Amino acid sequence: MAEPFTFLPTPTCKSLGEGAGAKRENIPARAVGRAASPPRISGFARSSYRDVETIQVVANSSLVMSGLLKSRTSTLLLSSRTWVQRSSARCMATLTTQEQPEASSSTQAAPATLENAPNTHFKVTLRRSGISMGDKVKGTLLALGLHRRFQTVYHRHTPEAAGMILKVKELLEVENVPAHMVRSAEEQNRERKAVRGYQVVGNRRNSFMNV
Structure with missing residues (x-):
């Protein structure tokens, strides 16, 4: 006659924490074997990653600053050229206006004297x-x-x-x-x-x- 089938308890793994207030959890051994351990990053690697990020940020900021400086210098050059052209045009205009009254005064003097003649x-x-x-x-x-x-x-x-x-x-x-x-x-x-x-x-x- 066949023996009756009996269920055996599943082997469990207790938590490593021990003591009076430690909480114990029953975790299957298969689950523990399948779980992948998280990667560990040393302090040196983290600092190197931070240094790389800071270097990239500094490089990007330097590129942006160089672009801004170039645009600023170009605008300054254009503004200086326009200012020089306007100032030269104003100087020529003032010279012509200063020369015209002298010529016009000599031409207006004769008609004025003729009109006021007795x-x-x-x-x-x-x-x-x-x-x-x-x-x-x-x-x-x-x-x-x-x-x-x-x-x-x-x-x-x-x-x-x-x-x-x-x-x-x-x-x-x-x-x-x-x-x-x-x-x-x-x-x-x-x-x-x-x-x-x-x-x-x-x-x-x-x-x-x-x-």
Whole structure:
């Protein structure tokens, strides 16, 4: 007859801690054999790893700082160039502005003196004809040098000229002008003359064989 099957207790491994307050745990021996022991790192290896990390951080920071310095130097160079260009342009502008008033003052001095010149002559223009007037009026007009309508003559400020103008003031137009505005008869004809539409550049008269 076969013997009855009996269960044997599984061998266990007790914890290494011993003493009054030590806690004991029953751990299977198979589990203990399969568990892998954690790797142990010595203090020297840890310090070497830390040194490597610090070296890498320092290298990265040095690269970043070098890049920042390069960008900063480039911006400084560009700003210095622009500042030099602007300063040179400002200097040239100030020089031109300082030179212009000297030239403009000399050109403005002449018109200012001409505008402030005193009136020394009468500008007399015959507006109405005196052909139907008496001999005295005709004689006064001839004494003033007026022979036809819209003729203009100039007389210096004298009592005689002022008296003759007052005698025939209804026929005249009188204006006080300075000396530089006085025009002779030839100058008046030249001013009234129309401008030609062409210009003479040469003349073959009195040339030998029309060459």
